[in-house]
Amino acid sequence: MTERGGREPEPGQAVGSPGGRVPRPRSPGGSGPVRAPGAREDGRGPAGQRGFRALISPGQWDLLVAEGALTPHESRSLLLLQGDPGEVVLLCVAGRVKVVYSEPDGREILLAVRGPGDVLGEFAAQDKRPRSATVQAIERGATSRLSAERFDALVGRCGVGPELRNYVMGKFRESFTHTWRVAHRTAADQLTDLLVKLVGAAGPEHPSATTIPMSQEELAAALGLARSAVTPVLAEWKAAGLVRIARGALQVVDLAALIASRPGGSG
Numbered sequence: 001m002t003e004r005g006g007r008e009p010e011p012g013q014a015v016g017s018p019g020g021r022v023p024r025p026r027s028p029g030g031s032g033p034v035r036a037p038g039a040r041e042d043g044r045g046p047a048g049q050r051g052f053r054a055l056i057s058p059g060q061w062d063l064l065v066a067e068g069a070l071t072p073h074e075s076r077s078l079l080l081l082q083g084d085p086g087e088v089v090l091l092c093v094a095g096r097v098k099v100v101y102s103e104p105d106g107r108e109i110l111l112a113v114r115g116p117g118d119v120l121g122e123f124a125a126q127d128k129r130p131r132s133a134t135v136q137a138i139e140r141g142a143t144s145r146l147s148a149e150r151f152d153a154l155v156g157r158c159g160v161g162p163e164l165r166n167y168v169m170g171k172f173r174e175s176f177t178h179t180w181r182v183a184h185r186t187a188a189d190q191l192t193d194l195l196v197k198l199v200g201a202a203g204p205e206h207p208s209a210t211t212i213p214m215s216q217e218e219l220a221a222a223l224g225l226a227r228s229a230v231t232p233v234l235a236e237w238k239a240a241g242l243v244r245i246a247r248g249a250l251q252v253v254d255l256a257a258l259i260a261s262r263p264g265g266s267g
Contacts (some may be wrong), residue, residue: 048204050118055163064154065091068144073137075213080135086124089151092116095141096201101133110222112174115201121170125151139213187229189262194222196254196259210252
């Protein structure tokens with residue numbers, strides 16, 4: 001798969017910057033860089049690994065990332081498009097992204113939140129059918145971009161096929177739970193679940209995991225709700241000191257208390 005307007009990058013080459021150098025992604029507030037997991041001098045990944053990266057060794061993950069083209073992106077960038085052919089697989093290196101399904105009339109709903117350590121686009125790469133959802137960046141970050149053929153070859157070379165199957169199966173199981181919660185839970189419960197996912201997807205090296213760079217409108221749209229359904233919930237949480245609300249962003253002050261405030265607590 002070639003890049004639009006040019007040839008396919010060499011393994012490990014950065015896309016979108018002179019000389020193959022990638023500007024280090026910053027935190028949502030722009031205060032500093034988002035370090036890519038696994039960047040320590042000893043080559044070992046940090047504690048709290050997540051996604052596919054948590055199922056394989058640090059060396060195997062580092063090899064997969066190094067074989068791709070490291071590609072930075074800005075907040076709200078479209079990384080994969082619903083309906084496109086599945087010719088590319090992305091490895092999320094830094095920054096949170098959302099997986100969104102859209103109807104022809106423009107209505108959309110969030111299917112999942114992903115972050116560092118996750119694989120993006122592997123479904124369409126496997127079944128050779130058009131992509132079933134769009135992947136959009138929530139914040140500035142970076143991915144490693146590989147052709148589907150190269151990714152498949154590397155999975156075989158590294159001997160991580162069983163781990164990839166387990167990872168994909170985990171996504172399917174997650175989708176079942178997500179569907180039930182959207183259908184049966186209150187707006188407050190759905191919003192709590194979303195914030196938990198957004199904080200958890202940030203990864204252990206994110207400089208501000210509890211800062212969610214999404215507006216109230218975006219949070220509501222992600223749940224398939226009107227803004228009027230989430231505004232009173234957020235106002236109540238703000239009054240209780242559980243969250244802080246800013247223009248286009250929300251900060252979770254006490255995630256444990258937020259979860260405990262729901263009927264049934266952690267359930």
